[in-house]
Amino acid sequence: MIIIFGPITYFVDGIDMPFWTYMILFYIGQGDFEVGHLWFIALLLFFFVCYAIVRLIASTPIIKGKVITTPPGYISLVIFSIALIIANYIIRIWFPVGEWVKILPFMPVEVGRCPQYVGFFIVGVFAYRYNWLNTFSTKTGLVWLAIGILAGAMHYIDSLIGLFPLSLDFWTVLEGFIGVGLVTGSLVISREYWNKRGKLMTFMADNAFTVYLIHIFIIYLLQGIMEAISMGPFNKFMVVSIMGIILSFVLSHFIRKIPFAKKFL
Incomplete structure (x- = not known):
């Protein structure tokens, strides 16, 4: 997904150079990676590693x-x-x-x-x-x-x-x-x-992590579409929000149907 953010950064920021020159020489070559909203997962992973090291050193039973x-x-x-x-x-x-x-x-x-x-x-x-x-x-x-x-x-x-x-x-x-x-x-x-779940809440809970990973791409796409439509900013916000939530969960449902994907997502 970090590689996917490269093209998004290129087009959204309007980089003034050939696409592959930017991707190979700058984005990958200089390690100028963009992680977008995944920075939070990276930070949590860092915390988990630090905690694991402390637990190994302390050896205190849980x-x-x-x-x-x-x-x-x-x-x-x-x-x-x-x-x-x-x-x-x-x-x-x-x-x-x-x-x-x-x-x-x-x-x-x-x-x-x-x-x-x-x-x-x-x-x-x-x-x-x-x-x-x-x-x-x-x-x-x-x-x-x-x-x-x-x-x-x-x-x-x-x-x-x-x-x-x-x-x-x-x-x-x-x-x-x-x-x-x-x-x-x-x-x-x-x-x-709220300590109980019906079918809808179970579905949303099962797909929450995948939605977190993919929703930004759907939001980018919807925002690009809405730019060409004459509509007030609040109305655009509501349309993008509602459609973004629905499409993110629908796409997540089908992604998790891919063999072995559900084990990780």
């Missing part, structure tokens, strides 16, 4: 299905949120949001958001090991969901009318509470009210 420690409460979540806020403030002194660093040829990283990625990954490891997903307090989850929604609403209102001085980077503060609040609340809501 106890599955047993509650060894109580799940985090209000104070723990506040401390975690503040820790994320401080880490984000510090790292963004050198790496502002939007600045990407190519650590490896296939792994560009937005370093300014790394504290969140690393923090939530570590918490996820503990959540799995200590069975927090099944024992986390529903009340605590709903309260933090409200906190996340409130922080998100404050950011939206601030973007409209300017609640906070421009000199104050209050987004970093809100971001910490939005992340912890929405992640915590979503997990609890899903556990309590």
Whole structure:
């Protein structure tokens, strides 16, 4: 799929040189690879490798299905949120949001958001090991969901009318509470009210990973088609979104019919 991104980059960016010259001498020759939305998979793979190395060195046995420690409460979540806020403030002194660093040829990283990625990954490891997903307090989850929604609403209102001085980077503060609040609340809501699947949800769940891999190509195609159609931007957005979702799942269904594809997708 990384090779597929080469032609997309060539045509979308309007590269001013022959196609094969760009692909052979620059895209492949200089390792100037484009991974698109797959950067997140690359980063997760890097985290998994680091975790595996730590596990090999530590050799600590994993106890599955047993509650060894109580799940985090209000104070723990506040401390975690503040820790994320401080880490984000510090790292963004050198790496502002939007600045990407190519650590490896296939792994560009937005370093300014790394504290969140690393923090939530570590918490996820503990959540799995200590069975927090099944024992986390529903009340605590709903309260933090409200906190996340409130922080998100404050950011939206601030973007409209300017609640906070421009000199104050209050987004970093809100971001910490939005992340912890929405992640915590979503997990609890899903556990309590959406922890079952009918035929449609089973189909969507089975195809979710493949859809993640292929949807960008369908979106590019639909956007190209919609450019030639006279229609308002919001209407175009709705058409591309709805058609993109439907076509992505349909295509994924047939891709997974290919022999052995279902084992990987």
